[in-house]
Amino acid sequence: MPRSIWNGTIAVGLVAVPIKLYSATESKTVSFHEVHAKDGARVEHRRFCSKDDDEVPYEEVVKGFEVAPGEFVVLDKDEIAAAAGERSKVIDVEACVCVDDVDPVFFDKTYYVGPGDEGEAPYRVLHAALDKTGRAALGRFTFHNREYLAAIRPLGGILVLHTVRFADEVVAPDDIEVRRPSTRPGDREVEMAARLVESMHEDFEPSAYEDQHREAVLAMIARKAKGETIEAPEEAPAEDTPDLMAALQASLDAHGGRRRRKKARS
Amino acid sequence: MARALWTGSISFGLVNVPVQLFSAVRDVDLHFRQLHEPDGAPIDVRRFCAEEDAEIPYEEIAHGYDLDGEQVIVTDEDLEAVAPRRTRTIDIDAFVDLADVDPIYFDHPYLLGPVGESEGTLRAYQLLVDVLGRTDRAALGRFVMRTREYLVLVRVRDGVLTLTTLLFHDEVRDRKNVGPSGSKKPKKAEVDEAVSLVEALAVDWDPGEYRDRYRERLRDVVKRKKQGKRIKIPKESSAPAPAVDLMAALQKSLAEATKGRGGAPAARSDAADDLEDLSRDELYERAQAAGVEGRSSMTKRQLVKALRG
Numbered sequence: 203m204p205r206s207i208w209n210g211t212i213a214v215g216l217v218a219v220p221i222k223l224y225s226a227t228e229s230k231t232v233s234f235h236e237v238h239a240k241d242g243a244r245v246e247h248r249r250f251c252s253k254d255d256d257e258v259p260y261e262e263v264v265k266g267f268e269v270a271p272g273e274f275v276v277l278d279k280d281e282i283a284a285a286a287g288e289r290s291k292v293i294d295v296e297a298c299v300c301v302d303d304v305d306p307v308f309f310d311k312t313y314y315v316g317p318g319d320e321g322e323a324p325y326r327v328l329h330a331a332l333d334k335t336g337r338a339a340l341g342r343f344t345f346h347n348r349e350y351l352a353a354i355r356p357l358g359g360i361l362v363l364h365t366v367r368f369a370d371e372v373v374a375p376d377d378i379e380v381r382r383p384s385t386r387p388g389d390r391e392v393e394m395a396a397r398l399v400e401s402m403h404e405d406f407e408p409s410a411y412e413d414q415h416r417e418a419v420l421a422m423i424a425r426k427a428k429g430e431t432i433e434a435p436e437e438a439p440a441e442d443t444p445d446l447m448a449a450l451q452a453s454l455d456a457h458g459g460r461r462r463r464k465k466a467r468s
Numbered sequence: 469m470a471r472a473l474w475t476g477s478i479s480f481g482l483v484n485v486p487v488q489l490f491s492a493v494r495d496v497d498l499h500f501r502q503l504h505e506p507d508g509a510p511i512d513v514r515r516f517c518a519e520e521d522a523e524i525p526y527e528e529i530a531h532g533y534d535l536d537g538e539q540v541i542v543t544d545e546d547l548e549a550v551a552p553r554r555t556r557t558i559d560i561d562a563f564v565d566l567a568d569v570d571p572i573y574f575d576h577p578y579l580l581g582p583v584g585e586s587e588g589t590l591r592a593y594q595l596l597v598d599v600l601g602r603t604d605r606a607a608l609g610r611f612v613m614r615t616r617e618y619l620v621l622v623r624v625r626d627g628v629l630t631l632t633t634l635l636f637h638d639e640v641r642d643r644k645n646v647g648p649s650g651s652k653k654p655k656k657a658e659v660d661e662a663v664s665l666v667e668a669l670a671v672d673w674d675p676g677e678y679r680d681r682y683r684e685r686l687r688d689v690v691k692r693k694k695q696g697k698r699i700k701i702p703k704e705s706s707a708p709a710p711a712v713d714l715m716a717a718l719q720k721s722l723a724e725a726t727k728g729r730g731g732a733p734a735a736r737s738d739a740a741d742d743l744e745d746l747s748r749d750e751l752y753e754r755a756q757a758a759g760v761e762g763r764s765s766m767t768k769r770q771l772v773k774a775l776r777g
Contacts (some may be wrong), residue, residue, distance in 0.1 A: 203485065211708065214721065216717045216721045218707070218717075224591065224646060225641065227572070227635055227641065230618045232615075232616075234531035237531070237533075237539070237541055239528050239543065242541050244518040244534065245513070245517065245518070247511070247514070248513070249513055250510050250513075251511060254509070262506060265502065266502075267499070275690050276505075284561050284699050284701045285685040289705070290704075297669055298666045298667075302567075303673040306577070309574055320624060323714055324710065326653070327655075327658045328658040330654050331666045335664050335670075336703045337666055339666070339711075340678075357643075358643070364571065371494055372675070375630070377579075382588075383590035387594055392599055395599040396602065398480070399599055400563075408636075412641070413553055415616065416617070418551060422542070426541075435549075442477070443482070445481050446595060449481065453480070457481065458593075
């Protein structure tokens with residue numbers, strides 16, 4: 203197991219559970235650095251004063267918050283850190299909510315929670331209680347000088363902690379304009395679409411979905427390194443669907459056929 | 469209305485729906501800018517070619533990749549050529565049960581709206597909304613945005629298609645050695661007591677109940693600083709010690725949690741609010757002076773409660 207990134211305590215009433223947090227996720231996206239296309243040289247980001255147009259050394263850079271257009275209030279590191287409150291090492295459980303009631307849009311980052319020193323017994327008890335009740339424990343969590351709302355819930359045999367987005371950060375569906383058709387889809391169309399959905403239904407099996415694009419990008423880079431030119435295959439853009447019924451029927455025919463073939467082979 | 473981050477179409481079977489993508493997360497943070505200390509002027513970051521020592525426009529920047537010590541230069545066009553269809557189409561490969569997808573896989577949420585006013589588009593969009601809303605299923609698909617491909621889950625929230633990017637399975641770390649070592653079972657009596665404690669703390673999930681206190685404090689710090697006031701920097705607080713007797717701690721906590729229920733919420737005097745401003749260490753000192761029992765295992769909130777009496 204890699205090193206823990208935070209050590210502290212979950213407190214439920216007078217029950218203290220010493221814990222350690224670990225990263226649960228890591229990006230595997232192919233990453234690039236900026237280069238000058240012409241000569242392949244590294245690109246440097248240099249700081250310039252917008253007033254006197256001179257390059258500014260790092261020691262002369264401060265952080266300012268814009269309070270009115272063009273008006274800044276300068277804060278030093280400690281003053282910014284003061285906003286984190288007392289940088290508590292305790293996640294004080296305020297409430298327990300049904301995990302299924304929390305819409306997934308609220309979950310932000312996930313961390314694994316392991317027991318800290320002397321923490322195994324209370325950890326097991328908290329895990330068992332949350333697991334039995336289907337609930338997540340909510341509390342405030344301070345990490346890197348910022349306070350988060352956190353939800354702690356069981357996942358298999360361990361606990362995980364999600365940072366939780368605040369309501370005013372989440373865009374409500376009716377904040378975007380969605381035009382509705384003048385005639386809604388008829389029962390027959392919904393019926394056929396439902397059949398299409400069923401014919402394409404499968405169990406969610408995370409390991410069945412590989413990032414093929416990552417491999418394809420790496421293959422493209424290898425070709426480019428050999429001096430090949432990369433050309434995009436021509437493809438016609440997708441059009442919208444003027445005849446919904448016909449498209450659904452054709453899709454069902456195609457998928458029914460695929461299913462049968464799959465079955466025949468196995 | 470928000471700006472669309474991506475425009476293309478979502479396609480399931482032979483049904484195509486032109487759509488645009490919006491972020492479902494709003495940035496409400498207070499942002500800082502880098503300033504030049506001597507004159508307080510904002511700082512601009514400019515890109516320079518390290519070789520020529522000259523500023524270069526954004527259009528002249530490409531992506532460099534280190535392939536076994538050798539640099540390969542890749543352009544936006546090269547990246548787009550890898551999967552041209554997917555840069556324009558969200559292809560639905562399957563439908564799954566929403567409840568089967570653990571939230572650990574969820575990355576970023578977006579909203580999908582139909583593009584244009586054609587009746588064909590609007591009906592196809594509505595059809596997808598109606599059928600997903602009826603079945604509790606979510607559509608699983610893929611598409612490419614900027615330089616990477618995303619596995620996505622499309623579902624319905626309040627009549628609008630919501631798209632969430634998912635992590636690939638190899639981006640979720642192994643959790644084999646995270647939990648307690650061995651397979652010791654917790655004592656049944658302790659678990660029963662803990663279940664009652666969790667139930668005593670149960671509330672309905674209401675996201676509007678929780679405010680971002682960090683954001684509020686940062687705004688407050690900026691305001692005080694602007695008025696020329698001193699910023700108090702809180703000390704790091706200490707943690708309560710784990711209970712020696714777990715069962716006793718559970719029982720006491722349950723009694724505390726159920727006692728608070730049903731009664732009228734305590735009126736908050738100014739003095740009580742002052743207590744909340746103190747750190748745990750300061751509260752602990754007061755608790756010591758007042759002879760509060762069990763203070764060493766109390767959290768900040770409990771110390772405030774005990775001191776209020």
